[in-house]
Amino acid sequence: MSQNCSRTPVRAHGLKLGVAALGLVIGASFGAGQAAAEDVIVGLVTKTEVNPFFAKMRQAAEARAKEKKVKLIARAGKFDGDNEGQVAAIEDLISAGAKGILVTPNNSSGMLGVIKKARAAGVLVIALDTATDPADAVDATFATDNFEAGVQQGTYARKAMGDKKAVVAMLDGTPGGTVDTFRHDGYLKGFGIKAGDPSIAGAAITNGAQDKGQVGMENLLSKNGDINAVYTINEPAAAGAFAALKSFGKEKDVMLTSIDGGCAGVRDVKDGKIAATVMQFPYKMASMGVDAVVEYAATGKKPSGFVNTGSFLITDKPVQGLESKDTAWGLKNCWGD
Amino acid sequence: MSTVIPSSPEPKASLKARILGTPSAGPFLVLLAFGLIFALTNPRFLATHNLSIILQQTVIIGVLAIGQTLVILTAGIDLAVGAICVLGTIIAGKMVNLGYDPVLSMGFAILVCTAAGLSAGGLISALRLPPFIVTLGILGILTAALRLISAGGAFAVRDPFLAWTGNTLKLGGFVLTYGVLIMVALYAIVWYLLNETKWGRHVYAIGNSPEAARLVGIPVRRHLLSVYLAAGLIYGIGAWLALGRIPNADPNAMQTANLDSITAVVIGGTSLFGGRGGLIGTLIGALIVGVLRNGLTLAGIDPLWQDLVTGILVIIAVALDQMSRRRN
Amino acid sequence: MSDVNNSQSMATTSAPIVLEARNVTKTYGHVTALAGVDFELRAGEILAVVGDNGAGKSTLIKALTGALHPTSGEILLDGRPVNFKGPLDARHAGIETVYQDLAMAPALDIASNLFLGRELRAPGILGQVFRRLDKKRMREEARRAMSELKFRLPSIDNPVEALSGGQRQGVAVARAALFARKLVIMDEPTAALGVRETGQVLELIRSIRERGLAVVLISHNMPNVFDIADRIHIMRLGRRAAVVTPKTHSMNDVVAIMTGAATA
Numbered sequence: 001m002s003q004n005c006s007r008t009p010v011r012a013h014g015l016k017l018g019v020a021a022l023g024l025v026i027g028a029s030f031g032a033g034q035a036a037a038e039d040v041i042v043g044l045v046t047k048t049e050v051n052p053f054f055a056k057m058r059q060a061a062e063a064r065a066k067e068k069k070v071k072l073i074a075r076a077g078k079f080d081g082d083n084e085g086q087v088a089a090i091e092d093l094i095s096a097g098a099k100g101i102l103v104t105p106n107n108s109s110g111m112l113g114v115i116k117k118a119r120a121a122g123v124l125v126i127a128l129d130t131a132t133d134p135a136d137a138v139d140a141t142f143a144t145d146n147f148e149a150g151v152q153q154g155t156y157a158r159k160a161m162g163d164k165k166a167v168v169a170m171l172d173g174t175p176g177g178t179v180d181t182f183r184h185d186g187y188l189k190g191f192g193i194k195a196g197d198p199s200i201a202g203a204a205i206t207n208g209a210q211d212k213g214q215v216g217m218e219n220l221l222s223k224n225g226d227i228n229a230v231y232t233i234n235e236p237a238a239a240g241a242f243a244a245l246k247s248f249g250k251e252k253d254v255m256l257t258s259i260d261g262g263c264a265g266v267r268d269v270k271d272g273k274i275a276a277t278v279m280q281f282p283y284k285m286a287s288m289g290v291d292a293v294v295e296y297a298a299t300g301k302k303p304s305g306f307v308n309t310g311s312f313l314i315t316d317k318p319v320q321g322l323e324s325k326d327t328a329w330g331l332k333n334c335w336g337d
Numbered sequence: 338m339s340t341v342i343p344s345s346p347e348p349k350a351s352l353k354a355r356i357l358g359t360p361s362a363g364p365f366l367v368l369l370a371f372g373l374i375f376a377l378t379n380p381r382f383l384a385t386h387n388l389s390i391i392l393q394q395t396v397i398i399g400v401l402a403i404g405q406t407l408v409i410l411t412a413g414i415d416l417a418v419g420a421i422c423v424l425g426t427i428i429a430g431k432m433v434n435l436g437y438d439p440v441l442s443m444g445f446a447i448l449v450c451t452a453a454g455l456s457a458g459g460l461i462s463a464l465r466l467p468p469f470i471v472t473l474g475i476l477g478i479l480t481a482a483l484r485l486i487s488a489g490g491a492f493a494v495r496d497p498f499l500a501w502t503g504n505t506l507k508l509g510g511f512v513l514t515y516g517v518l519i520m521v522a523l524y525a526i527v528w529y530l531l532n533e534t535k536w537g538r539h540v541y542a543i544g545n546s547p548e549a550a551r552l553v554g555i556p557v558r559r560h561l562l563s564v565y566l567a568a569g570l571i572y573g574i575g576a577w578l579a580l581g582r583i584p585n586a587d588p589n590a591m592q593t594a595n596l597d598s599i600t601a602v603v604i605g606g607t608s609l610f611g612g613r614g615g616l617i618g619t620l621i622g623a624l625i626v627g628v629l630r631n632g633l634t635l636a637g638i639d640p641l642w643q644d645l646v647t648g649i650l651v652i653i654a655v656a657l658d659q660m661s662r663r664r665n
Numbered sequence: 666m667s668d669v670n671n672s673q674s675m676a677t678t679s680a681p682i683v684l685e686a687r688n689v690t691k692t693y694g695h696v697t698a699l700a701g702v703d704f705e706l707r708a709g710e711i712l713a714v715v716g717d718n719g720a721g722k723s724t725l726i727k728a729l730t731g732a733l734h735p736t737s738g739e740i741l742l743d744g745r746p747v748n749f750k751g752p753l754d755a756r757h758a759g760i761e762t763v764y765q766d767l768a769m770a771p772a773l774d775i776a777s778n779l780f781l782g783r784e785l786r787a788p789g790i791l792g793q794v795f796r797r798l799d800k801k802r803m804r805e806e807a808r809r810a811m812s813e814l815k816f817r818l819p820s821i822d823n824p825v826e827a828l829s830g831g832q833r834q835g836v837a838v839a840r841a842a843l844f845a846r847k848l849v850i851m852d853e854p855t856a857a858l859g860v861r862e863t864g865q866v867l868e869l870i871r872s873i874r875e876r877g878l879a880v881v882l883i884s885h886n887m888p889n890v891f892d893i894a895d896r897i898h899i900m901r902l903g904r905r906a907a908v909v910t911p912k913t914h915s916m917n918d919v920v921a922i923m924t925g926a927a928t929a
Contacts, residue, residue: 041637049641073637081491081589084582088394092634095387096379109493110585113503133493175490534796535784538773542781545770552768553782554753613772 040070043093043101052336060283064290083110100124100293108133128285140303144280149311150186159319170203173233206237213240235265263334270327276315361618375632399623404568405598412611413468419594420479425576430494430586439498447573454569462558483588491587502581544611680707689738698724700903713890716900731755759846771826776807831862848879
């Protein structure tokens with residue numbers, strides 16, 4: 001799960017109008033005469049249309065599908081929590097004859113029934129970004145290892161602070177979410193402390209949103225003015241935290257780190273607002289997913305298990321013994337705008 | 338009285354009157370037209386499997402739209418539809434997960450939904466507050482309450498009884514869920530109530546003119562209360578059907594159920610000003626939305642177009658309603 | 666101002682009093698709407714109630730039909746004091762009212778409107794257990810009621826909103842006639858109608874009288890009042906200024922009494 005604040009990506013609707021008209025009018029007559037590879041349908045079901053993380057995922061899937069000459073049908077939920085919308089999308093894609101379905105489940109257990117139905121119908125199902133619960137409900141999961149990403153964030157923060165005694169604030173996303181737990185626990189491990197450690201000053205719920213990140217940070221700073229390390233679930237929450245730190249005049253003394261790799265977040269790293277962020281790669285998840293479906297269509301071979309699509313630490317102030325990339329690289333590889 | 342004009346069969350109602358009297362005729366033609374286009378676009382559309390999928394996808398909004406129809410017929414609007422339904426899923430799920438009997442849990446959840454509808458009706462009829470504001474307030478209260486009850490997160494509900502409405506049965510070539518049958522039964526029952534009983538007549542009368550209804554002796558406030566109570570009960574049953582679709586209680590679910598149900602009602606030809614329209618239209622309206630989404634996906638067209646087409650249909654439906662009202 | 670009772674027409678002086686009000690007052694804070702009004706309606710007559718705006722016509726009618734509670738005074742039906750808690754009580758007592766806005770549900774058909782609030786249920790189990798309406802019987806009754814009043818309609822299945830103003834008024838009058846046992850009160854029944862339709866409605870009112878019902882007609886339209894009324898009850902300043910007949914007084918006389926320029 002990516003916890004980004006929602007930004008509406010600009011898309012070329014004009015082209016789609018043409019495609020739609022074409023599809024409606026002559027789709028029936030031309031459908032039968034197309035090349036064999038074009039008959040392979042890849043379904044993509046993302047959480048929402050508006051989140052830039054999923055927009056990037058969709059763009060990448062569309063580009064890869066074009067390259068491989070397969071047909072991509074993309075659907076999305078209408079809001080975070082639109083389980084019914086995602087279930088209906090998968091049902092429709094089974095009906096449409098999709099060979100494989102790539103899904104970022106809104107809810108790790110809500111989709112199990114329909115996924116089972118899809119797999120029973122011989123459809124390859126791959127979870128992107130968010131694992132299902134249980135994970136083996138799908139054929140494979142292509143996602144960031146969020147625990148590992150958390151460890152990278154925590155390790156950097158600890159090393160960059162040197163010998164300074166740490167007072168940590170945790171800006172969590174949505175409690176109970178799997179991604180949330182993995183990143184949170186990973187950070188603590190990387191930082192070298194355990195849950196309940198006295199150096200943790202407190203935690204706040206941000207839902208991954210900037211405004212709530214700011215409020216949470218303000219409250220934690222009021223509670224404990226000595227905070228000097230801040231974990232954030234994602235970059236919008238970090239941007240909110242920075243605003244709060246600045247209003248308290250503490251933006252220079254606090255080790256603020258994050259996860260995601262959105263372009264806005266990488267720019268915040270470049271501007272020195274965030275010390276470091278851990279980038280994840282939605283386009284990699286999507287294009288690997290399309291590849292897997294194409295492969296399955298051609299050979300019947302299915303991927304399996306958890307495939308880590310990797311994460312990279314982005315910072316302009318690297319520390320000894322921890323691999324990282326600078327923001328120039330980060331801006332070339334980031335997602336969103 | 339000396340001369341009594343024999344009650345000869347008077348001329349049939351004019352064509353215009355008959356079309357006005359059958360508000361579901363237009364929506365039905367729209368549904369047929371879309372069905373035809375999609376059948377031509379992709380032969381898979383007419384596969385029995387696909388048609389039954391569309392029915393199953395219509396179950397939740399279809400049932401919630403029954404309650405919404407009742408409320409809109411009284412010239413009200415219900416913005417708490419989704420929240421009340423989610424409340425039902427969370428209460429039933431929570432109770433079952435705590436070890437309570439599943440039938441008792443679901444029954445209690447439906448009762449709570451009914452009570453939620455009743456309190457909306459109480460505020461609207463006793464304090465004479467506008468339904469829009471009351472249900473908006475209840476939406477806010479329930480949204481907060483849902484987060485508190487569920488501690489913020491969604492949870493799986495693994496109980497065969499709660500999920501029963503999602504079980505399938507074969508009916509001819511069709512694979513249907515019990516949920517679909519319950520939906521059809523609810524439509525039949527509420528249709529009967531609306532069209533064949535005094536209660537239904539008075540729903541229409543209140544929607545047409547609450548003042549006229551009061552003057553002819555209809556207990557308007559008590560009747561409104563019964564409408565919101567019935568709606569709440571229906572939303573509660575909707576919660577059971579939702580658990581059959583997705584065995585999962587999620588406080589974030591159904592955020593668009595309000596607008597989706599209103600859309601189905603309006604596309605189905607029921608007037609937002611109350612007193613005109615009917616239940617058959619609502620079912621057709623819900624099916625139109627489902628057919629559009631499914632058909633566009635099968636045609637490989639971005640389903641965002643479904644929102645666009647739905648939007649156009651809503652505007653057309655409201656414009657037609659306005660025109661027919663102005664003409665009279 | 667003293668009551669003037671000795672100018673009643675021969676036809677109605679002997680008839681028993683159906684509805685009577687004695688010294689009825691209604692005040693809203695400092696505002697006095699009725700300042701001790703008397704009222705008499707005799708069986709089988711058409712009694713017009715006229716008066717300037719604010720003279721207390723509609724307050725009086727509301728008091729008579731239970732739509733509001735008098736502050737003091739007495740209302741008697743057939744000589745027995747009554748205390749209506751609402752319009753429904755008055756209806757149960759046999760008083761039907763045709764409201765100025767007709768109290769119709771425009772989208773419902775004529776039969777439904779005739780029986781609105783008094784729907785007939787089907788006989789037997791269907792009606793008792795399944796609460797099923799007897800639509801067929803209501804349609805037949807509606808048709809019968811309309812034809813008894815010699816009122817022609819395109820179809821009983823038409824929604825009321827598809828009817829002309831006069832036809833709607835006809836439906837409302839027919840409803841009152843169908844259910845009234847003692848009297849019908851009509852509030853400005855011709856206000857919104859053209860000449861021809863006004864004539865039709867006046868004809869309807871006469872046929873109600875023919876059926877032996879008393880009619881109270883509230884109207885601003887003097888020619889109509891003089892055309893149809895047996896007696897004219899004139900309101901002024903919350904009281905009964907006079908009761909006259911079209912035979913003994915002219916329109917100018919009535920207007921003069923209404924405005925206080927003359928007494929009867």
